[in-house]
Amino acid sequence: MSRPFPDPIMAIPHRRDVPFARLTTLGVGGCCRWLFEPVSEGQVQAFVRACASAGLPWRTLGGGSNLVVLGDVDTPVLRLRLPQEPRRNGLELSAPASYGHMRLSAAAAELGLAGLEYASGIPGTVGGAMHMNAGAHGRELVDVLARYRFLSAAGELVEKAPEPGEFRYRWSVLGQGRVALGLTVRLAEGDPERIRAQVAEYRVRRGTSQPLGKRNAGCIFKNPPGQSAGRLIDQAGLKGLRVGDAEVSPAHGNFLVNHGQATAAQFAELMAAVQARVLAVHGIALEPEVEIWAAPEPIVR
Numbered sequence: 001m002s003r004p005f006p007d008p009i010m011a012i013p014h015r016r017d018v019p020f021a022r023l024t025t026l027g028v029g030g031c032c033r034w035l036f037e038p039v040s041e042g043q044v045q046a047f048v049r050a051c052a053s054a055g056l057p058w059r060t061l062g063g064g065s066n067l068v069v070l071g072d073v074d075t076p077v078l079r080l081r082l083p084q085e086p087r088r089n090g091l092e093l094s095a096p097a098s099y100g101h102m103r104l105s106a107a108a109a110e111l112g113l114a115g116l117e118y119a120s121g122i123p124g125t126v127g128g129a130m131h132m133n134a135g136a137h138g139r140e141l142v143d144v145l146a147r148y149r150f151l152s153a154a155g156e157l158v159e160k161a162p163e164p165g166e167f168r169y170r171w172s173v174l175g176q177g178r179v180a181l182g183l184t185v186r187l188a189e190g191d192p193e194r195i196r197a198q199v200a201e202y203r204v205r206r207g208t209s210q211p212l213g214k215r216n217a218g219c220i221f222k223n224p225p226g227q228s229a230g231r232l233i234d235q236a237g238l239k240g241l242r243v244g245d246a247e248v249s250p251a252h253g254n255f256l257v258n259h260g261q262a263t264a265a266q267f268a269e270l271m272a273a274v275q276a277r278v279l280a281v282h283g284i285a286l287e288p289e290v291e292i293w294a295a296p297e298p299i300v301r
Helices: 041-054 099-110 115-123 126-132 190-209 229-235 266-281
Strands: 014-019 033-036 068-069 087-089 093-095 143-153 157-160 179-186 246-248 256-258 292-293
Touching: 014 256, 041 143, 041 179, 068 266, 093 099, 099 126, 099 190, 115 190, 126 179, 229 266, 246 266, 256 266
Parallel strands: 068 292
Antiparallel strands: 014 033, 087 093, 093 179, 143 157, 143 179, 246 256
16 A cells, blocks of 8 residues: 555554564465554554544454465554553453463463463464454353453444353454453462463363464364364365365364465465365355455455
């Protein structure tokens, strides 16, 4: 994008032409032409308000762990760099959206607060976890979410308790032009040693069942009701299916891995092949769990 952005946007720390291979865990994609990295909530608000006033589309990037980028992105990309650390108040723990999801789980364990053990193997940021209502081992973020802070699409600050319908399986109301700023979770007193042991157990399970040695974006497809996407893919004989350097992981069918030189086009082709085969074999249409940025259409969330 050649035209300058409004002054309030250009005043925010930013970088030009950053490869998405460096911004995502999958390691593919085109170029992020404009990456804005605010270090305060005030800067985030200035960005959103300026974009809204100018009618300028934009995108939000978290830890890049649940994202497949299929081309260059010319619209501004917002990635929060809020410096705050988690804060405890009794049984509640608060953290900014840019804080690591697994780091928050570890912090809770060290404080003897139980309830975030499930998050010990889920990468990305707290904001990303809010956006997709992240979960594992039968638990998800909304189970412990007491309050959350966000900016509306117009840049207005809102802090509220979650209401029915705002967080569902791998979906939240934050995907509708809002920007997550932070959250407060309500946990329970526990034995730090036992909590750390549970965290360690979950990490071992993840290490033995998921392809941690290869770049990936986490689970690619949502589990259909009453089904496991990974099991459906396995039963369709798709483990090991490969397009260039993109492969359906032999360790876990719901993970697509990058062997080093995979391209976005190869991942798009592989995802489509998996969906077509599962539909043909099982009659089930798999829905992506990952967010897909498909250039050139702008995505505002």
